[in-house]
Amino acid sequence: MEQKKRRKGIVIMGQLIGLVKPLLLLMCLAILLGVLGYLCAIFLTILTGYGMLYGLSEILRQNVDVIEGGFFPSRSFGTIASILIVLAILRGVLHYGEQYCNHFIAFKLLAIIRHKVFASLRRLCPAKLEGRDKGNLISIITSDIELLEVFYAHTISPIAIAILTSLIMVLFIGAQYAPAGILALLGYIVVGVVIPVWNGKKGAEEGMQFRNSFGELNSFILDSLRGLDETIQYDKGEERMKQIDDRSRELGLMQKKLNRHEAVQGSLTNMAILLFSFGMLFFMLWKYERGIVSFDSMLITVIAMMGSFGPVTALSNLSNNLNQTLASGERVLSLLEEEPQIEEVGEKEQTIFAGAKAEHVDFAYEEEQILKDYSIELPRGKVVGIHGASGSGKSTLLKLLMRFWDADQGDIRISGKDIREVNTKDLRDMESYVTQETYLFHDSIANNIAVGRPGASREEIIEAAKKASIHKFIMTLPNGYDTEVGELGDTLSGGEKQRIGIARAFLHDAPFMLLDEPTSNLDSLNEGIILKSLHESRGDNKTVVLVSHRKSTMNVTDVIYEMENGRIC
Template identity: 45%
Template sequence: MARMIGLVRPLAPHLALAVALGTAGSLAATFVAAFGAYGIMAAVGQGAGLSVAAACVLTVACGVLRGPLHYGEQLANHYIAFRLLALIRDHVFAALRRLAPAKLEGRDRGDLISLVTADIELLEVFYAHTISPITIAIASSAIMLAFIGAHSLPLAAIALAGYLVLGAIMPIASSKLCGNAGRASRDAAGSISAYVLDGLRGLAETVQFAGVSKRSAGLAAQTDAMGSTDRSLHVRSAAVEGLADAMVLLTSLAMIATSLGLYAAGDLSFSSAFICSFACLSSFGPVLAVCRLGTSLQATLASGARVLDLLDEEPQTVDVLDGADASFDGAACEHVTFSYGADSASGSGSSAAALSTDDRILDDVSIAFEPGEMVCVTGRSGSGKSTLLKLLMRFWDPTSGAVKMSGRDLRGVNTSSLRSSIGYMTQDTHLFVGTIGDNLRIAREDATDAELDSACEAAALSSLIARLPQGYDTPVAELGDSLSGGERQRIGLARIFLHDAPFVLLDEPTSNLDALNEAAVMRAIDRRRAGKTVVLVSHRASTCAFADRFYSVEHGRIS
């Protein structure tokens, strides 16, 4: 919670304004009853320093002012909340960028969507309805204690006991009573989002293999589990509400009984006893708001913990900002050993030595990629071919050994320089919602239509563009579902041609293409490889036929 509060520091003046307005508003609401009590005492001849007219004016003034003051407090609080939510979203997306792609592989996309939407939205409750209400409760309670204490210290002690129980003891106790239920609820919500997103993506397969009832049962089971957790939270919240109301009643009765006792003993005037009782009865609003936070805030704090967990997560590789800008003059892997479950090393073999042979995706791999050549890497699925390309991109660092570009270890090359020198195409081409032109220009934003035409021609995509009535302005559905797998793959290839990097990594670039389009694409790659180094990962002999050298990866070894 301390870190969440710390984010408010730049907006401290706005928070101070919200607290001032909120305190004034709560006191105005309280003194509507207090000044009414003054008026009643004046009307029955038990004047306590205010005339009936003055008491009426002050009562009306407090009644009128409480509305604008409350509005001003809420306006300031929500300004703080929405400014901070924008800042937190910026931090979260920066964290996602920092963690991608290595730390995000295998993460549930639905859970991430839930985190960046619902979890961040829930933080609005904390920033708009938690920080200032606690401060307001402290300030207004202190002022009311001073007011009541000016009439009678025993009555002030009773009010203090009520404020402490409602504003401190009960919220802390109810928070401990809830335990980890709030976190369990938010985790369950993330799991449901992931399950629903997975189901939507695989809807065709679910229908095809008659799995609708099974998926529905799975969703119902997860929903019931989350509902059970939420019900327990609501039951505890209702219990706390009941106890709080009972505490208000007990404090009020104690205040009235003590006031009457002090009056009977001659230690307190009737007017003071009456006014203090009225003032105390109407002063519980701010502490009751804090009392409810013990249970209502659980989901919000759990959301905050999930967001902070993401912000605190360390990336697999840290971007290099103070290294060298290396122009491409060949690349090499030198005695590279790698396992996804091991920490990277800085050239030492200690980490690699601790790995069993079965854990090693790549084992003592040495390979050079010379300028101007095309190298093909083959091997069975899972043998480490794609992993080799990810190491060249420095998505991961090797467990031992070194990956180099232009003779320099990638850990000493500026990340932006490295990525601008490489064109990398994965097995799955992701298309964003937008137009075909938008998706192509991801590779180069300032590309002209003529350059798009050239890249599309090389990727055997020109005929598709020509058939579309809107050409490059044709909309693309979410995840590219309006296009076939081969068409999506050719768009990915066109991006590589458009990027025009000197080092090109192609992971199964023709796996979804027919023989005719494969031949056209490979001829285009062959024509455009002058001055470039191309690394192909492929199972197809026809694709590998264009390569200058062939390597086979088996059991982490390369030959």
């Protein structure tokens, strides 16, 4: 799922900020608390400057020798000290409140985004996700979304806080001397905007490359874990380990480049702060010597300038991680915006199953033609066999009947209606689909069978297992139906997993059963039991489509269609 950055950083930020709408009031509160907190911190130093000026004026007025014991106005000192203590306490309280609000917003939004991502995957599945790099998808769902916490907790409000605080300080410094306010504004813009934007442009592409490479490494490691038995069997451990080392080393080099950008930005930011701070000092000294500003205006302006870079410094430091954060945002947004190949239907009149058919259907995977002018009748109450060699298009036909894809030409009809006019929920309710490879969740056997009908009773689950000829095996296990199957069902054989998949289909008890090589991993005894169950359970209203390359599987069918190269023979 290799992606290049398609959007500018400001566009990505705008779209991510749009997700904050449900929590806008809380975000405004966080910004208010942040601005007040920074002002408390800045005015701690400014009030100290005023205290120094007041003390000096009193000393000079009383003409007292400071070294010999001197004089300090205790009442004024007490007042200023009290104010400073209050500001210090308020700074801590306000900062805590801001961080609490920001993190509440961040974690709430991450939950919302995860929900949106899973909903998007559900819409894209299966047509857009078949063959997709699973490790990269896992990387988006986990680490990419997790990185957005930095954006929501440490980016949005700091930007607003830096802008508002800087404007207040420009007005304050400008009230002392207007040109000094302009110089302060220039300093804030350089530190908080120019340097981060410049550094962000330099590292944007590398940030995206790092996130993509990280996802690819996840995929490779996941693939290596799943193929561990084969790696050991064919003595490929060293080769596989070398590949992991090479990929990790490449990822490390990318991280070094990003760290270099971070170091350069940190140096430039510190240098800019020093230049503007000393520039303000020399500028105001020059104006004081010429009698344009008073001593107290000169001192307070310089103190205010030096103590007010906190918000824009925090803003500048954001771009150190912002490249990766925006790259993660791009990947998440691209997934959310991806259009499904098949649109679900949900507002049509309910459909009751009364047979199905395909009429002159053409279908191709990109350039590979699978079905050509294919027609078949699947009447209600019949077991229809489709026999043919692997690659003849049998599985593709079932996926079209499930509407995982739409036919390129021709019609697929359910109960006489175009399948594209049937509600997706109705379609799923009326169809049971058993694939060639049964996926088992890391859960108990009972819960894996119950996927076919959530909320089914234990008795119903057992009855379905008996029809699938898996009940006796389950009862030999230590915990019976409560036995955990392990990740990907790796504690069970292929035949056992296949029979659990068939049990799901029996439990679902849909009127239209689509079975794709349902007994390919079974011995003749278990195959016979399952086929007998299929034959007995069809009734008058159930249609069973039995796809297989085995001739023996076709013995229970009412009609057999031979299939070759996407056509009925």
